[in-house]
Amino acid sequence: MYSRAYKAIVSLPPLVWVGLFLLLPYALMFTHSFWAVRDGFLVHQWNLQNYRKLFENPVYAAVLLRTMRIAASVTLCSLLLGYPLAYYLSFYAAARKELLYQLVIVPLWVSYLVRGYAWKTILGSDGVLNGFLQYVHITREPVGFLLYSPFAVVLMLTHIYTPFVFLPIYASLEHIPRPLVEASQDLGASPRVTFFRVILPLSLPGLLAGATFAFLLSLGDFLAPMLVGGPSSTMIANIVQSLFGSAYDWPLGAAISACILMITISLLFLTERLEKHWSFK
Amino acid sequence: MTAVNATRRAPLLTVYSVLVFAFIYLPIIVLVVYSFNRDGVGGFPPKHLTLDWYRQLFADGPIWNSVLNSLMVAGGAVALSLALGLLAALALDRATFPGKALFRRLVLLPLILPGIITGLSLLMFAVFSGMQLSLLTVFLGHGTALISVATTELFAGLQKMDRAQEEASLDLGATPWQTFWRVTLPHLKLSLIAAGLLIFTLSMDEIAVTFFLTGRDNTLPLEIWGRLRRGITPEINAVSTLIFGVSVALIVIWYRIRTRGLGTATQELLEEP
Numbered sequence: 001m002y003s004r005a006y007k008a009i010v011s012l013p014p015l016v017w018v019g020l021f022l023l024l025p026y027a028l029m030f031t032h033s034f035w036a037v038r039d040g041f042l043v044h045q046w047n048l049q050n051y052r053k054l055f056e057n058p059v060y061a062a063v064l065l066r067t068m069r070i071a072a073s074v075t076l077c078s079l080l081l082g083y084p085l086a087y088y089l090s091f092y093a094a095a096r097k098e099l100l101y102q103l104v105i106v107p108l109w110v111s112y113l114v115r116g117y118a119w120k121t122i123l124g125s126d127g128v129l130n131g132f133l134q135y136v137h138i139t140r141e142p143v144g145f146l147l148y149s150p151f152a153v154v155l156m157l158t159h160i161y162t163p164f165v166f167l168p169i170y171a172s173l174e175h176i177p178r179p180l181v182e183a184s185q186d187l188g189a190s191p192r193v194t195f196f197r198v199i200l201p202l203s204l205p206g207l208l209a210g211a212t213f214a215f216l217l218s219l220g221d222f223l224a225p226m227l228v229g230g231p232s233s234t235m236i237a238n239i240v241q242s243l244f245g246s247a248y249d250w251p252l253g254a255a256i257s258a259c260i261l262m263i264t265i266s267l268l269f270l271t272e273r274l275e276k277h278w279s280f281k
Numbered sequence: 282m283t284a285v286n287a288t289r290r291a292p293l294l295t296v297y298s299v300l301v302f303a304f305i306y307l308p309i310i311v312l313v314v315y316s317f318n319r320d321g322v323g324g325f326p327p328k329h330l331t332l333d334w335y336r337q338l339f340a341d342g343p344i345w346n347s348v349l350n351s352l353m354v355a356g357g358a359v360a361l362s363l364a365l366g367l368l369a370a371l372a373l374d375r376a377t378f379p380g381k382a383l384f385r386r387l388v389l390l391p392l393i394l395p396g397i398i399t400g401l402s403l404l405m406f407a408v409f410s411g412m413q414l415s416l417l418t419v420f421l422g423h424g425t426a427l428i429s430v431a432t433t434e435l436f437a438g439l440q441k442m443d444r445a446q447e448e449a450s451l452d453l454g455a456t457p458w459q460t461f462w463r464v465t466l467p468h469l470k471l472s473l474i475a476a477g478l479l480i481f482t483l484s485m486d487e488i489a490v491t492f493f494l495t496g497r498d499n500t501l502p503l504e505i506w507g508r509l510r511r512g513i514t515p516e517i518n519a520v521s522t523l524i525f526g527v528s529v530a531l532i533v534i535w536y537r538i539r540t541r542g543l544g545t546a547t548q549e550l551l552e553e554p
Contacts, residue, residue, distance in 0.1 A: 001448055006457050007376035014369035014428070015378070018388055021425040025402035026390075028409055081301045088298040092291055102536065107305050109528045111486040113502050114521040118308035121315065121322045121513060128311050131325030162305065213393070220395015223488060227509065237397045244401060244493070254405070257398050264394060 029261070032254035042250060050255035060239070060256070067236040070153055071218035075165075077158040078214045082165035083207065087199075090173035101170070108163045116227045119156045123147040123228065148230030156228050157218050164217075165210035172206025173199070204278045212271045216264050236260065309525060316518035334515040344520060347504035354420045354500060355484035359477050361424030366431020366476065367469070373432070374439040389433070391426035396489025399426055404493040414496040422494045423484045430483065431476045438472030471538055478535050482528060 034046050054060045085104070093100050107115070122128045123146040130142040146152060176199060184194040222237035229235075236256060243253030315322050319329035338344065369388055373381070391399045403422045404414075412418055442465075450460040466473075488502040495503060501524075505517060 001444070001451065002375050003457065007372070007378075010368045010371040011376045011378055014365050014372060014388070015384060017365055017425070018369070018384065018428070021403070021406070021421065022387055022390065025399075025406035028405045029398070029402045032405055081304065084294060085298050085301045088291070088294050092294060102532075103302065104305070106529060106532055107309065109482055109532050110309065111502065111521070111524050111528070113486070113488055113505055114312065114524055115308060117505070117509060117513070117517060117521060118312040120509070121518070122308060122311055124323060124513075126323045128315065128323055128325060131323055135325045159304065159308065162301070216393060217395065220397055222397050237395060240397060240401070244404070250405070253401070257401055260395065261398055264398075268393065 026261075029254050029257055032251050033258045035251045035254075037249050037251055040248065050252045053252060054255060054259065060236075063234060063239055064236050064259075066150070066233070067219060070150055070157075070233065070235060071215050073154045074157040074161060074218040075211050075215045077154065078161045078165040079207065079211060081158065081162045082210060083169055085162075086166050086170040086173055086206075090170060104163050104166050112160060112223070115160060116156050116224060119152065119159065120147065120228050123152055123155075147228055148232070150229065150233040152228040152230075153224045153233045153235075156224050157214075157221060161214040161217065165214050168206040168209040168213075169203060170206070172203045172209075176202045201278075205275045208271055208275055208278070212267060216267060219263070220260055312518055313522045313525065316515055316522045318515060322513050322515055322518060334519040338516050338519045338523075341516065343499075344501070344504060347499045347501045350416055350498050351485050351501040354416055354423055355481050357420040358423035358427055358484040359480050361420070362427040362431045362480055363435075363473060363477055365424075366428045367435055367473075369428060369432045370435035370439055373436055389429050392429040392433075396487075397493075400490040400493040403490065407494065414494060416495070416498050416500075418494045418496070419491050419500065422490045423487055426487075426490055427480045427483060430480055434476035434479070435469060435472050438469045442468050474538050475535060478531055478538075482531055485524075 032042075033050055034048070036043050036045050036047055036049060038045075089097055089100050089104075120127075124130070125142040125144045125147065127147070129146065130139070133139045133143065180198055180202070181194060184198045185191075189197065220237050222235060222241050225233045225235050225238050237260070240253045240256050240260075243249045243256070314327055316334055317330045317332070318327040319331040319333065320327075369384075372378070373385055378384075400422070403418070403425070407414060407418050446468075447460055447464050450464045451457065455463070486502060487500075488506065491500050491503055492506075499507065501520075505520065508514075508517060
């Protein structure tokens with residue numbers, strides 16, 4: 001029913017724009033990763049040196065491993081907080097459901113920076129938590145290890161991604177047909193068995209979507225380590241950032257970015273496959 | 282038979298949920314409370330409530346300058362990404378062209394990719410094409426990255442629309458242009474407003490992409506970021522509290538709009554299956 005002209009008019013501008021301002025920039029990232037820096041200048045000389053450096057220098061692998069560990073911890077913690085909350089809302093909250101749902105959404109809209117800053121003021125050695133601990137006489141000296149540690153990074157990112165993880169899990173729990181749950185109970189299954197054999201398997205697609213989201217976004221974070229992490233929790237994106245800043249080695253930074261990009265895309269591909277496999281029809 | 286939807290009791294789960302809510306809200310509450318604390322951030326309990334920090338904030342030129350910059354960028358980003366997102370949603374919904382699947386993935390990529398990747402790619406593009414870094418590059422970056430949000434939201438709106446109305450309009454002699462303005466667009470009004478609010482908030486808060494694309498002028502998050510590196514004062518709590526207030530106000534508006542528009546995604550989520 002739509003004419004060729006209509007289709008052309010709606011398709012062309014976004015195609016051209018996205019091609020120019022998204023595809024070309026991402027492609028430039030890849031081409032830079034095959035170039036080099038000589039005497040402080042970028043030279044367009046095709047080579048694989050940057051990737052070789054990544055594999056040969058163990059520092060990069062170590063930081064990538066630490067980044068993965070932090071991202072995995074954030075994912076696990078967000079799931080441990082988000083899943084029970086979603087389960088409670090979906091199955092037990094009854095009349096308060098809508099209000100509680102909106103209460104989970106609100107922090108999603110609150111600035112990332114503001115929430116990171118809040119943790120900084122809480123965890124610092126003269127921060128709110130230390131003030132509280134001394135006030136109730138649990139400790140006498142300020143506890144110094146809270147801020148500027150991988151722990152603080154995991155805590156801050158968990159705080160940010162718990163609502164993100166909650167959303168898809170809640171959606172998938174809400175889509176479970178209640179007669180299935182009732183049937184399981186009627187047939188004599190205990191609540192425990194019903195949860196593990198009926199509810200959990202049916203909510204796996206939502207769980208997977210939330211976990212992927214938390215993992216990928218934590219993986220590329222460079223602000224949390226700068227804000228609350230300190231040197232012991234430098235993540236891979238911090239290295240990229242310094243290579244594009246003070247260290248001035250764009251090609252090497254681009255090579256690391258290209259690796260992050262590849263990890264992201266292959267993980268997305270994998271979860272898409274798994275989700276199709278698990279989704280219930 | 283146990284009625285599943287009747288209120289059942291699960292005391293442990295209830296306590297756990299309350300604790301999760303506490304974890305989510307505690308930092309925000311602390312932030313707000315200490316913006317009124319005379320003796321600065323930290324120490325317990327807070328005492329000597331004061332509005333001094335807000336007074337100081339309102340007299341702070343650079344902050345308000347950055348707010349103005351952020352508002353300009355966000356306003357521009359909303360316009361740009363809504364316009365292109367609308368066309369992209371129409372194209373995905375109605376047109377067939379080679380590379381359509383790739384196009385869909387590409388548009389959504391900034392939503393799932395770490396901001397640093399998109400930010401740096403755009404930085405390389407700006408340098409490559411000889412653009413000076415300024416608020417203009419920040420605006421182009423935000424506008425382009427957020428096409429993803431506009432497209433998702435508007436595509437969902439289009440999917441729910443009844444094509445028969447457009448057909449009727451065309452059959453009754455309206456031009457495609459008239460049909461677009463008088464049938465298609467009014468149908469998308471709610472999606473447009475919701476997407477616009479979301480894009481506005483995301484742009485006002487954006488830091489990872491902005492970090493690499495900004496020139497001498499700061500947006501509000503970058504201004505706060507710069508001050509954080511120098512040390513913390515309750516003035517930052519005060520400005521954060523105001524940002525929080527504005528965000529909550531926007532959510533309330535957003536929900537009002539959503540609840541009035543029937544059949545939206547959120548509503549469906551809340552309905553019993």
